Amino acid sequence: MQMMTALKPDVEKSSSLIERSGLKVLELRRGYVKCLMPLEANSCHEGIMPTGALFMLVEASGRAIFLSSFNTSRFQVFLKHTELKMEQAAESEVTLEVQLKETVISQVTTKVDITGRADYVLEGVLRDEDDGVVARFQAGYLVTPARQ
Numbered sequence: 001m002q003m004m005t006a007l008k009p010d011v012e013k014s015s016s017l018i019e020r021s022g023l024k025v026l027e028l029r030r031g032y033v034k035c036l037m038p039l040e041a042n043s044c045h046e047g048i049m050p051t052g053a054l055f056m057l058v059e060a061s062g063r064a065i066f067l068s069s070f071n072t073s074r075f076q077v078f079l080k081h082t083e084l085k086m087e088q089a090a091e092s093e094v095t096l097e098v099q100l101k102e103t104v105i106s107q108v109t110t111k112v113d114i115t116g117r118a119d120y121v122l123e124g125v126l127r128d129e130d131d132g133v134v135a136r137f138q139a140g141y142l143v144t145p146a147r148q
Helices: 002-012 016-021 051-069 102-115
Strands: 024-029 032-037 075-086 094-099 118-128 133-145
Touching (some): 002 016, 002 024, 002 051, 016 051, 032 051, 051 075, 051 118, 051 133, 102 118, 102 133
Antiparallel strands (some): 024 032, 032 094, 075 133, 094 118
């Protein structure tokens, strides 16, 4: 609970765009995050959530995973790629749950210490309020030593 309280603003207020979107971190612990993107602040004239808001949900969730899993005074992360495969229009709020296993966190940390860089991939599903699949995503990240 302490981690969520401390890191939640770092995710929800990481940019003015994310802050205006109303994105909420619902759960956060080492290697796990569940975020929500509300429809109210993110609907277009057709009453659906634009794809850009869904990408923002993926990116914010990836940031939350990094912040909760790695020592940010030692490491920095870069988004290398994101793929979003739409399955249906989002006509309600959308949630995303994603997890990075402890073994991957450990492997990435060790590899960055040895080689100066390491990759990891997050995959997940974006769901509407009825638990229907809106989209599936895959995002690749590069971790390097933090600049001193």
